[in-house]
Amino acid sequence: MTAVALTASALLVVVTAILRAAGASLVRTLRADALHDAAEGDRRAATVAELLEDRPRLQPALGIFHTGLLLLASIPATWALTRISSGWTLLGALVVAGLVIVFAGDVVPRSLGRRRPGTIAYRFSWMLRPAVALGDAAADFIVEPEDNGEEEEEEDAVEAEERELISQVLEFTDTIVREVMVPRTDMVTVTSSASTDEALDVVLAEGRSRIPVVGESADDVLGVLYARDLLTLMDAAAPPRLATDLMRPATFVPETKRVSELLREMQGTHTHLAIVVDEFGGTAGLVTIEDLLEEIVGEIADEYDDEEPMVVHLEDGAYLVDARLGIDELGDLLGVALPDQEWDTVGGLVLGLAGRVPREGESFELGRHLLTAERVQGRRVAQVKLQAR
Secondary structure, three states, X not given: OHHHHHHHHXXXXXXXXXXXXXXXXXXXXXXXXXXXXXXXOOHHHHHHHHHHHHHHHHHHHHHHHHHHHHHHHHHHHHHHHHHHOOHHXXXXXXXXXXXXXXXXXXXXXXXXXXXXXOHHHXXXXXXXXXXXXXXXXHHHHHOOOOOOHHHHHHHHHHHHHHXXXXXXXXXXXXXXXXXXXXXXXXXXXXXXXXXXXXXXXXXHHHOOOEEEEEOOOOOOEEEEEEHHHHHHHHHOOOOOOEHHHHOEOXXXXXXXXXXXXXXXXXXXXXXXXXXXXXXXXXXXXXXEHHHHHHHHHOOOOOOOOOOOOOEEEOOOOOEEEEOOOEHHHHHHHHOOOOOXXXXXXXXXXXXXHHOOXXXXXXXXXXXXXXXXXXXXXXXXXXXXXXXXX
């Protein structure tokens, strides 16, 4: 029985050591790093980021749980030693056992965990979550909570924002470029025959810092013209030139590329705009680094932005929706799941329901809702009215 007790004690020390190393690694991990690794697809990092939402509670919770494990490990060892020794021998054995338990279960693993933030915490995230939960529960019995309702409400609001950010980051890893790009029909371009003065007029009128230069059609993107280069030419009082003389090489990316990969590439190459191409090599649209960042942090707007809202709530209870609105966002608005296998936007959904380019004012049924093509520009649905039937 003594051998069994000593073995049980040793196993508990091992578990305690792993938890101590993982806990020390956890509190030394930056939440921003965990969010980044979660965006790379590491689910363990997502768990760590979630735990780090409330960093102040981690050390007390893990400390209580770890102390409990140390005490639990010492019980079978003490019992076994009292069975096989006595007197001064027992005292010496208990001192040695205590030092071994403390150093092996606390001092050494804590030092190891501090030197490897993130790595150990990710590996044993499955152990940290229940440990923190149980430590919290134990802390409730030890410390009487204070009545701080207002602070708790503020903390809940902050936690809700952080949870939303984590959710957006995790969704960001699965999003492809086609879902966030500016479609070809909305691209602002200049032709290769345009002069620098004409291009500057477009830049000032549209408020763009970079504009694609196209040849015979939008499928023939020759390069990208920078507003900075045009302003430098104007400042030097140089005569007008062809836009193609100042344009820079364009970056092309497939529409099925993951936005998380594209963001890393654009950061590494200091590229702010890329042309999106479809499977046939045609231009599908363009994407900017701002479009990618907005997938994580939400809409980025400055004091000069004057864009129409994507959704307008009308007085009769209906909605006026920009056709570029994503299917998932429309589903959240209606509280229903919508088919999104063949289209990404509300405009695509209306085209799918019609089976052709609809006429302005033409309506289509979708479950308990009625979708009306409120504005059609050429072959493109621009605005949709949505109302309950």
